[in-house]
């Protein structure tokens with residue numbers, strides 16, 4: 001930790017020498033929170049700045065940045081070669097697998113940590129922001145939302161690694177509460193039966209996607225649905241919550257779910273205690289989905305305003321707009337999931353679907369991850385969707401596959417080399433853009449690499 005803080009301090013000093021900084025960040029929850037942390041900390045340090053949101057850093061995009069000093073957040077590490085070739089003056093705070101060494105980079109991989117779980121882009125950016133000016137501790141709220149947005153808590157059902165240091169700091173500073181609770185989406189804002197109905201992780205037979213089943217479960221347990229208004233999870237008392245959790249576990253046991261799946265129902269959940277109860281802003285999981293609902297639809301500036309509102313007083317207009325976008329996002333995800341599950345088919349060592357123009361390229365990766373509620377847990381999922389630049393590829397895996405040696409970022413890189421695409425990411429989730437018409441060739445190479453990765457592991461880890 002000492003070393004990483006030393007690097008953060010050095011980078012903050014580098015930034016402080018500049019009169020103007022352009023923040024360039026990624027269009028997802030971790031990207032928005034990273035950007036908001038960088039933007040706000042620059043303002044507080046009295047440094048002029050602007051912020052831009054990008055899907056990825058292709059050479060065409062990078063070319064635009066040769067004249068300013070850039071702070072890349074939640075991206076940059078995957079294209080250090082291009083950044084150096086274009087002579088871009090910059091610092092990078094990122095957690096994607098780096099494709100080279102760069103002196104002005106804060107990336108957990110450089111310090112022996114795993115960028116998929118140990119620190120997010122927002123966490124890396126927060127560490128630098130802490131050294132930019134003295135009163136930046138409130139930004140920790142956004143660092144936690146960024147980590148949860150990237151599903152960094154998914155491995156052990158709690159934040160681990162360097163994120164743990166941030167959680168402890170957030171609690172000590174009075175911004176955060178961490179409690180063991182149900183890991184379902186919507187505990188602050190949704191009627192309990194709706195929260196149960198819309199949960200697919202894990203899929204609960206008779207409850208997931210089944211409104212009557214979800215209502216029936218509550219009635220069976222004697223948990224009232226209404227108390228004037230529909231009751232939300234936060235309105236339930238401890239006994240009612242326990243009864244529901246244990247019923248969900250019982251259903252899973254009855255359906256012979258593996259313990260590793262059942263264990264995921266409950267985990268550490270993160271509450272932003274300074275935010276209004278009953279709003280998306282209070283719960284890190286709901287907050288991050290609210291942000292994805294803006295950024296993935298080209299409305300990242302609304303998400304940014306919501307984040308800045310958390311620090312400086314709620315921006316009600318932006319918050320309202322974000323909530324409207326969230327309705328559409330939810331609809332798109334559930335319609336997208338139906339399309340994806342209909343089309344999902346096995347191919348060699350992987351399973352895949354082509355969304356064509358029917359799922360947006362910016363959310364097809366989220367949908368691919370959701371497919372695991374029904375898909376084969378022993379094969380990674382590859383999703384294709386048409387996009388302006390060609391074909392978007394998103395790949396997702398399970399933790400078990402990663403433990404067996406799977407590395408999607410590497411598989412994507414090798415398959416891209418073969419077909420002339422560009423991509424990157426993490427072992428468990430990666431993405432790329434490839435030329436139109438190259439899908440089969442890509443899939444063939446990708447499947448081959450996946451087979452090699454899993455086979456090359458010593459037998460004892462393949463149990």
Ligand code: C5P
Pocket residue numbers: 026028030031074096116121149150151152154155365369396425426428429430
């Ligand atoms: O670009 P970035 O690294 O911020 O995005 C990480 C991506 O990995 C997110 O889309 C997140 O949902 C995905 N992920 C996943 N499963 C995990 C961990 C991360 O799908 N267990």
Ligand code: C5P
Pocket residue numbers: 056078096364365366393394395422423424425426429430431432433
């Ligand atoms: O876009 P998607 O959600 O599938 O992204 C999964 C991971 O792959 C993210 O970490 C993202 O930053 C990375 N990715 C990338 N290059 C792309 C697309 C995605 O590095 N062209």
Ligand code: ZN
Pocket residue numbers: 030031074095120121122150
């Ligand atoms: Zn990220």
